[in-house]
Amino acid sequence: MPPAPTISPREREVLRALADRLTNAEIAERLFVSVRTVESHVSALLRKLDARDRRELAAKAPEFTAEAAGLVVGAPKPPTSFVGRIAERDAVVRLVAESRVTTVLGPGGVGKTRLAVAATEAASAGFPGGATFVSLVPSRPGSVLESVAAGLGVVPRPQQPLPDAVAAHLAGRALLVLDNCEHVADDVADVITTLTAANPRLSVLTTSRERLGVPGETVLQLGSLPAAAALFTERAKAVDPAFEADPAQVAEVCRELGGSPLNIELAAARVASLGIAGLRAGLADDPLRVLATGRGGEPRHRSLRSVVEWSHRLLTDEERTALARVSRFRHGFDLDGATALSPDLSVGALSDLLGRLVDKSLAHRTPGGWALFDGVARFARERLADSAEAPEITARYRQWATRRARELIARLGGDWRDEFDRLADDLRACVAEGHEHDLAAELARLTYARGFLAEAAAHWRTAADRAPSPASAALDLARAGSCAHLLNHARDHFDLLLVAAERAGGDPATRALCLADAVVLAERFRGAGFITHPVPDGELDRMLAEATALADGAASPTAHAHVAVARAWLSGPTPQTVTAEAAGLAVAAAGDLLLLSAALDARCTAEALAGRPDLAHRTTQERLELVTAVDRSDPRAALEVLDAFRSAIAYAVATGAPADALRVSRQAAGDPAIAGHPYWGTSGLVTALALTGRFAEVRTLAEEMWQATAGNGPPRNATLGVPLLAAALAAGLSGDEPAMTTWRARAAAVAGVATPAGSPNLAPLDAFVRGRVALHTGTGLENAFADAATDFAPGRFDGYAAGVAAELAVVLDVPDAEHHLRRAGRYARHNSWTAAAAIRARARLRHDAGLLRDAADHFTGIGAAFEAETTSRELTSWTR
Numbered sequence: 001m002p003p004a005p006t007i008s009p010r011e012r013e014v015l016r017a018l019a020d021r022l023t024n025a026e027i028a029e030r031l032f033v034s035v036r037t038v039e040s041h042v043s044a045l046l047r048k049l050d051a052r053d054r055r056e057l058a059a060k061a062p063e064f065t066a067e068a069a070g071l072v073v074g075a076p077k078p079p080t081s082f083v084g085r086i087a088e089r090d091a092v093v094r095l096v097a098e099s100r101v102t103t104v105l106g107p108g109g110v111g112k113t114r115l116a117v118a119a120t121e122a123a124s125a126g127f128p129g130g131a132t133f134v135s136l137v138p139s140r141p142g143s144v145l146e147s148v149a150a151g152l153g154v155v156p157r158p159q160q161p162l163p164d165a166v167a168a169h170l171a172g173r174a175l176l177v178l179d180n181c182e183h184v185a186d187d188v189a190d191v192i193t194t195l196t197a198a199n200p201r202l203s204v205l206t207t208s209r210e211r212l213g214v215p216g217e218t219v220l221q222l223g224s225l226p227a228a229a230a231l232f233t234e235r236a237k238a239v240d241p242a243f244e245a246d247p248a249q250v251a252e253v254c255r256e257l258g259g260s261p262l263n264i265e266l267a268a269a270r271v272a273s274l275g276i277a278g279l280r281a282g283l284a285d286d287p288l289r290v291l292a293t294g295r296g297g298e299p300r301h302r303s304l305r306s307v308v309e310w311s312h313r314l315l316t317d318e319e320r321t322a323l324a325r326v327s328r329f330r331h332g333f334d335l336d337g338a339t340a341l342s343p344d345l346s347v348g349a350l351s352d353l354l355g356r357l358v359d360k361s362l363a364h365r366t367p368g369g370w371a372l373f374d375g376v377a378r379f380a381r382e383r384l385a386d387s388a389e390a391p392e393i394t395a396r397y398r399q400w401a402t403r404r405a406r407e408l409i410a411r412l413g414g415d416w417r418d419e420f421d422r423l424a425d426d427l428r429a430c431v432a433e434g435h436e437h438d439l440a441a442e443l444a445r446l447t448y449a450r451g452f453l454a455e456a457a458a459h460w461r462t463a464a465d466r467a468p469s470p471a472s473a474a475l476d477l478a479r480a481g482s483c484a485h486l487l488n489h490a491r492d493h494f495d496l497l498l499v500a501a502e503r504a505g506g507d508p509a510t511r512a513l514c515l516a517d518a519v520v521l522a523e524r525f526r527g528a529g530f531i532t533h534p535v536p537d538g539e540l541d542r543m544l545a546e547a548t549a550l551a552d553g554a555a556s557p558t559a560h561a562h563v564a565v566a567r568a569w570l571s572g573p574t575p576q577t578v579t580a581e582a583a584g585l586a587v588a589a590a591g592d593l594l595l596l597s598a599a600l601d602a603r604c605t606a607e608a609l610a611g612r613p614d615l616a617h618r619t620t621q622e623r624l625e626l627v628t629a630v631d632r633s634d635p636r637a638a639l640e641v642l643d644a645f646r647s648a649i650a651y652a653v654a655t656g657a658p659a660d661a662l663r664v665s666r667q668a669a670g671d672p673a674i675a676g677h678p679y680w681g682t683s684g685l686v687t688a689l690a691l692t693g694r695f696a697e698v699r700t701l702a703e704e705m706w707q708a709t710a711g712n713g714p715p716r717n718a719t720l721g722v723p724l725l726a727a728a729l730a731a732g733l734s735g736d737e738p739a740m741t742t743w744r745a746r747a748a749a750v751a752g753v754a755t756p757a758g759s760p761n762l763a764p765l766d767a768f769v770r771g772r773v774a775l776h777t778g779t780g781l782e783n784a785f786a787d788a789a790t791d792f793a794p795g796r797f798d799g800y801a802a803g804v805a806a807e808l809a810v811v812l813d814v815p816d817a818e819h820h821l822r823r824a825g826r827y828a829r830h831n832s833w834t835a836a837a838a839i840r841a842r843a844r845l846r847h848d849a850g851l852l853r854d855a856a857d858h859f860t861g862i863g864a865a866f867e868a869e870t871t872s873r874e875l876t877s878w879t880r
Helices: 009-019 024-031 035-048 054-065 086-098 112-126 144-152 162-169 182-198 228-239 247-256 261-268 271-282 287-293 299-313 317-326 335-341 347-359 374-385 390-410 417-433 437-449 453-465 470-486 490-504 508-524 537-554 557-569 580-589 593-609 613-627 635-654 658-669 683-692 695-709 718-733 737-751 763-777 781-788 798-812 817-828 832-846 849-861 865-879
Strands: 101-105 131-135 175-179 203-208 217-221 363-366 369-372
Touching: 009 024, 009 035, 009 054, 024 035, 035 054, 035 695, 086 101, 086 112, 086 203, 086 217, 101 112, 112 131, 112 175, 112 203, 131 144, 144 162, 144 182, 162 182, 175 182, 182 203, 228 247, 228 261, 247 271, 299 374, 317 335, 317 347, 317 369, 317 374, 335 347, 335 369, 335 390, 347 363, 347 369, 369 374, 374 390, 390 417, 390 437, 417 437, 437 453, 437 470, 453 470, 453 490, 470 490, 470 508, 470 635, 490 508, 508 537, 508 557, 508 593, 537 557, 557 580, 557 593, 580 593, 593 613, 593 635, 613 635, 635 658, 635 683, 658 683, 683 695, 683 718, 695 718, 695 737, 718 737, 718 763, 737 763, 763 781, 763 798, 781 798, 798 817, 798 832, 817 832, 832 849, 849 865
Parallel strands: 101 203, 101 217, 131 175, 175 203
Antiparallel strands: 363 369
């Protein structure tokens, strides 16, 4: 029998909606997603469930939507029964059903985790979206969201914001349990606020030693265990079935242990070897009470430390040694790791020792091996630090970490993420405590591939500080800068390249290369990352001159190649203009794929400025083929992939080929280097959809894109203005004038101007948008014509403006309409949209039905469905 198909929580929500006979639009409204997202889920469900249509999916819904209820993911499997907290369990079940956030509050060892597990299992049937249990014991400040993502099994697409990926996974009526929050309480509060805002139907259960202080938090205070004696007796009988004791003596022991379930369980585990009398004798000096009220040590571990220290005294020397060594691991460990730290022991002997630690309640089994209880690990780590073999164990630990990091890198194309998540904190610890360059660089590469861009940038900067040469440091800093760039901090990228140039010192070739790359970055991405603080032209000229002199002195072909690309980007008379000659020299000099991509981008710019968007479009296809061969685990490559797609889409639009732009946009949206980015993955798609007439999709995608980018105020990126103006076009042609005004204002905001007309890059597109909407509505024709008739600098959208100016000239019957028709005709040689618009304008001038039919056919041929439809309707009105 084939395995049952895997249905995600979001797909279950869609399936339930299909069973309710909802349309895609109604489903989108119910789930707070786009219609396009619903269509994607429906397609996936048809394939997974082997259904022919929506009716079959609705019929199969009960079979697949019921299975999530009652499912608890990630909850530990307690080896013993649940004792003495039935009333508290029922209270938690009721609270998680009624409250958005429920916190089980109490001191360490009081049994919060055990209660949370029992309550989650009992409550899970009321959460169709499933229940997920995440332990935050291994989390550190700043990594809570990553821990939640790992617990949920969320694998964000490269450049996808992690909060979005996690929120998307927690769909519908779901329960998220966050265990052991006290050491990261502030971060947990932020994460809960974000996730509950994204999903109003999400319930969160936390365990903590302190309140989280989030809005709507309901707290259940957990005190000492009422059934402490029953717990002690049951656990004692588990290790010694013949155990019998005076109930009064048991009650006294439990009182001495403070009613703490954890302390009771640790004590009961020893009763088989000590007996009740021996156990009471061991507690005669009241170590738990003294440490609980004394000073020094971590408050969290004062009571637990006493129990662990007492347990530690009962170990053999071999057991103590094994315990100290494996405590070096941050959390869990497997036999391979334990063996690496104890090469003097055979595998059999080490396995036996680890088993004994489990038997003595100092360690526990995990799916991947073993783990020490938190307090035990800390205690043993202190003992290791005081031992003579600590330096040797640390060296072995780092050797093990280096080997495992390299093994993970070798598996980057396959299944490696779960293993990385388990080892990540050990790798981080080794990098933080050591001085090795290679391990820092390897951890940077792994965290980048895992989607943790900010962390990857930090590790590459650490690697640069430990680099063996200026060239190696420059490469590390360039990668750190690329990560920053991908996080929308292009200026940080520029600054890091200058740091690399400064560190190059006596290596003139490396300094030349870094300076040249900084020049390229500042000029090439001037509109994306340097709007508010552009680098002065004089400074760029100075940097290029120094880079040229250094490259000449070093006689380095590589440095010369980078200088040639920088010279190309500064070769024009004004910012972001490129001469064909300089671009050609840059392409000829470029040696590696990434540099060649940047050189081809310069050539593309030169071709567009020469009025040949068709040649620029051809160059973008060459770049796309080129970047498919680059290493996707390198963030420098991701920038080129992003820009190659952006350029390919832009020049498909510039040549009047919206169907081609739509095809490449969909390809870009699915590419791992782009998918998930707040706007790079969808900006081209928004523009292409607007030109092809799919206005409903434009509204949804554009709003999602804006919300993803404008959370902290509008970003300053002129390139984002293009899809925002495309959204204005869709709104205007849909009859929504207020929305059109809003989208134009947003486009101006990202470009840092009062109106889109104030941006040289956006002015021709804005003129086209207003002109086309004026033609459609019949209002504001004169003002729209005046703006569209402007002679714009050559670019992607001046042809569109010329086309709509010709149509407006005919409608307004201006005296020089023929001049505007000829002007549009010049653009029509390289822009199919303008060609169709010019034909439509001339058809109206002559009232020629044949020409109007040709115009409709031209619009159909390029995929402009709205234009084809409106032209055909006009033709029908002529022939009635």
